[in-house]
Amino acid sequence: MPLVGFVFSLCRCCNKCGGEMHQRQKKNGAALKSYFTLSLLVICIFISFGIIYGFVANQHIRTHIEKTRKLSESNFNDLRTLLNATPGQIDYVLDQYTTTKARAFSDLDNIKLLLGDGIFKQLKPRVVPVLDDIKAMAEEIQETRETLVEVNSILTDMRQLSANLSNSLSNVKGNLEQALTDPMCSVHPVMTTCSNIMNSLSLLDGSIDFDQLPSLDEQIGNLNDILQTNLSSLVQKGYRSFNAIPGMVQNETVNVVSDVKMTLDSIGSDIKNISKNIPIQDKLSNFIRYLNDTENYIHRHLPTLEEYDSYRWLGSLVVCCLLTLIVIFYFLGLLCGTYGYNQNATPTRRGCVSNTGGIFLMVGVGFSFFFCWLLMTIVVLTFVVGGNVEKLVCEPYQNKMLFQVLDTPYLLNANWKYYLSGMVFNKPDIHLTFEQVYSDCKENKGIYATLKLENTYNISEHLSIKEHTGNINNNFENMNIRIDNIVLLDEAGRRNLMNFSSSGIDKIDYGAFMAATGKNPTKVNLLSFANDLEVKANHLPPGNLKQTLKNNAGILRNIHRDEIIPLQKLMSAVHQKLKELQQKSSGLGVKVANIIRFLDSAQDFITNRISTIIAEESKKYGNTIISYFEHYLQWVKISITEQMAACKPVATALDSAIDVFLCSYIIDPLNLFWFGIGKATAFLLPAIIFAVKLAKYYRRMDSEDVYDDDVETIPMKKYGKCQYWFS
Structure with a gap:
């Protein structure tokens, strides 16, 4: 230019x-x-x-x-x-074993709640309902006896009131008969009124004879004999025997818990040694x-x-x-x-x-x-x-074509197939490439996975759960928990139930009692009779006859107030109590038989199935303890191989x-x-x-x-x- x-x-x-x-x-x-x-x-x-x-x-x-x-x-x-942070990361991950071990120790110390309650809950649906039924039956026996005693007492009062009522009505009837002999009754039209009153005096009688009702003394005596045996106390004894299962489990597993804790301590020592060998x-x-x-x-x-x-x-x-x-x-x-x-x-x-x-x-x-x-x-x-x-x-x-060029076999070193693996491990045959290392580091993977350090130290083998928890499995599989002498109800309790079913409660003539207590104590309503008598007396001319009839009408009202109403209340109370008792005693023999059958079934279930339940719950409990270490070791493996020393x-x-x-x-x-x-x-x-x-x-x-x-x-x-x- x-x-x-x-x-x-x-x-x-x-x-x-x-x-x-x-x-x-x-x-x-x-x-x-x-x-x-x-x-x-x-x-x-x-x-x-x-x-x-x-x-x-x-x-x-x-x-x-x-x-x-x-x-x-x-x-x-x-x-x-x-x-600088990598050693601290390794120590932190391995130190977390203390937390896992503390969780396992806590579960071992609470074996009564975790394992014992597990066995208890497996048996509870078959046992507790039967004991509840027996407890309810014991309360029913007591209530039945109290009801019969109360009814018997009321019947006595009713008989007394009925006798008093009969005497009172007889006196009123005698007074009216005497009053009707008055000379005015022979005079027409008073004669007709007197005749009508005389004809109605036959209604002034009691309608019920309570002395004809059957006695309840026999049933009360039978219940008194039954209550000589405290069925409620026997049921509570069954409850205590059944509720003692968790405590029995704890007592039977003291040695096993001690052995498992020793095993866990040894696992901690092994895991801490791993940090020294990780490259x-x-x-x-x-x-x-x-x-x-x-x-x-x-x-x-x-x-x-x-x-x-x-x-x-x-x-x-x-x-x-x-x-x-x-x-x-x-x-x-x-x-x-x-x-x-x-x-x-x-x-x-x-x-x-x-x-x-x-x-x-x-x-x-x-x-x-x-x-x-x-x-x-x-x-x-x-x-x-x-x-x-x-x-x-x-x-x-x-x-990434540059990495592919660098990863070309024998390019950087004629004697090495893969230069990077030869430089890192002095093993050039391991497939470790620049491109793979760069990609893994770009994804923030750990040094262990990126450099394929498993070729030097395979952490999966050293963190195998079987290697560390085999003894724990053996301890739980060989755990022998004996739970004997669980009796839900002894023979005395069974006889007590059978005696109650044959006490005659269900054979009481409830129909006679219902009929007697459902009637009116008198043949006629005394208030209506007294009112009619007073109306008839008002139509009579003044004199002794009229006054006598009014006085007797007042007496009848007093009898209704003082004797009929109390008697009706007692009859109603007896009627209601016997009706309830009839409902409870209906099918009493079948109820007792069912309770005995369920009791035998529950007792057989405890005797024959408790060993299987113990084995199942022990395995579940052992798996729970082991799962803590499975999760921990898995977390350690992932942390070391993928997350630790993210590159x-x-x-x-x-x-x-x-x-x-x-x-x-x-x-x-x-x-x-x-x-x-x-x-x-x-x-x-x-x-x-x-x-x-x-x-x-x-x-x-x-x-x-x-x-x-x-x-x-x-x-x-x-x-x-x-x-x-x-x-």
């Missing part, structure tokens, strides 16, 4: 290559000027965009280089946290050395990098400023030429501003020739570096070094820089052409074409002060 510019300058000095200061008049001259102006303006705008890209990319690199120290420190802090800490310890060396190297060379970057920044700034200067000359030329151009002025009489615009354009052309080679060289160099690193490192890293900081550090620092901080801005500068440089070439063409229209010419409008147009050239006419 400088050579071409030199030749171009010599050519113009010889009045060639547009160097002649003469502008020929053309019909499309105005259109060409506008075309050249617009084209150069558009080109300058494109060049300006390229320059802006260059400035932005240059500053972007500088800004992010300044962030490199903070980025590296953040990643190193994360890596050190990973290295995670060893692998991380080797990594600490590489980490320290890398950190020291970065801290040692980072100031040098920042110093060199300042030189790069300054050089790139100079390049962008050179391009900016060229574009400024072009813009000034366009500005001065456009605003200073006078359409009416001839080429030799153009103004100073227009001429200055043309000079600015030619200066821009001169600078373009002078510096374009340098810009091209810089574009080529930055393109070679940025483009190749982008295609060979950045893109393969993002799509995402490693993937993040690698991403920071390659994807962020190299690609985002340096290569991407570098590619933007060569793209912007290259774009601007490429547009400098057409800009030179259009600037040279356009300068002809802005600069003041030495000669011009002259036309005579009156004659045939003859062009004229003017050279200095001499004019030549030629056709």
Whole structure:
């Protein structure tokens, strides 16, 4: 480009290559000027965009280089946290065995509630209802006896009241018969009234003879004999015997609980020894050395990098400023030429501003020739570096093709199939690849699973539940719990129930009692009889007869109030109690037989099935204890193999070094820089052409074409002060 510019300058000095200061008049001259102006303006705008890209990319690199120290420190802090926190994580996971053991010890100490109550609840549905029925039957015996005694007492009172009522009615009847012998009864119409009263006196008698009712003394005597045996006490004894099962279980399992606790203590010692054999800490310890060396190297060379970057920044700034200067000359030329151009002025009489615009354009052309080679060289160099690193490192890293290349067998070491496994385990045949390690770390998996440390120490074998809990299973399977001498109801209680069923309660003549107590104590309602007697007395003439009848009517009312009503209340009470007793005693023999049958069934169930229930509940209880350790060991396994020492900081550090620092901080801005500068440089070439063409229209010419409008147009050239006419 400088050579071409030199030749171009010599050519113009010889009045060639547009160097002649003469502008020929053309019909499309105005259109060409506008075309050249617009084209150069558009080109300058494109060049300006390229320059802006260059400035932005240059500053972007500088800004992010300044962030490199903070980025590296953040990643190193994360890596050190990973290295320093891992031993504490291992200890924390293994120390949680104490919590699991405490939970198991708590259950062992509460074996009475957990195992004993489990056995108790299995038997309860078959036993407790029978004992409840027997208890209810014992209460029923007592209530029946009390009811019969009360009824018998009421019957005595009723007989007494009935006898008194009969005497009272007999006295009233005698008084009325004597009163009706009065002489007035022979006088008509009093005779008719007396006759009617005499005929109704037969109704003044009692309607019930309570002495005819059967006696209840025999049944009461039978119940008294039955109550000699305290059935309620026997039932409570059965309750206590049954409720003692949890306590018996606790007493029978003292030795088993002690053996299981010893086994759990030994498991704790085995689990704590695992932490010493897990190779995670060893692998991380080797990594600490590489980490320290890398950190020291970065801290040692980072100031040098920042110093060199300042030189790069300054050089790139100079390049962008050179391009900016060229574009400024072009813009000034366009500005001065456009605003200073006078359409009416001839080429030799153009103004100073227009001429200055043309000079600015030619200066821009001169600078373009002078510096374009340098810009091209810089574009080529930055393109070679940025483009190749982008295609060979950045893109393969993002799509993981770079890892596939590194994982190619025997590539990094001719004697090793897999380089990473050979470096980590010294076993190059283990399929451990960079891509797999990076992907696992990206997913924040643990070092154990990522580096496949099971090839060194298989933790699954050492955390096998069978290895640690086999003795516990044996202890619970061989546990011998003897629960004997559970008697729900002894023979005395059974005889008591049988005696109650044959006590005759259900054979009482309830019908006779119901009929007797359901009647009215008298043949006639005494109140109605007294009222009728008083009405008849009121129709009689005054005298002794009338007064006697009224007095007896009052006596009958008093008898009803003082004797009939109390007797009716007693009869109603007896009627209700015997009715309830009849309902309770209905089917008494069947009820007792059913209770005895259910009692025998429950007793047989306890005797024959309790051993099976004990075995089932013991197995369930043992599985509960073991499940604590199954869950704990499973959690330990998952924590160590998948969660502990999560290696995402490693993937993040690698991403920071390659994807962020190299690609985002340096290569991407570098590619933007060569793209912007290259774009601007490429547009400098057409800009030179259009600037040279356009300068002809802005600069003041030495000669011009002259036309005579009156004659045939003859062009004229003017050279200095001499004019030549030629056709």
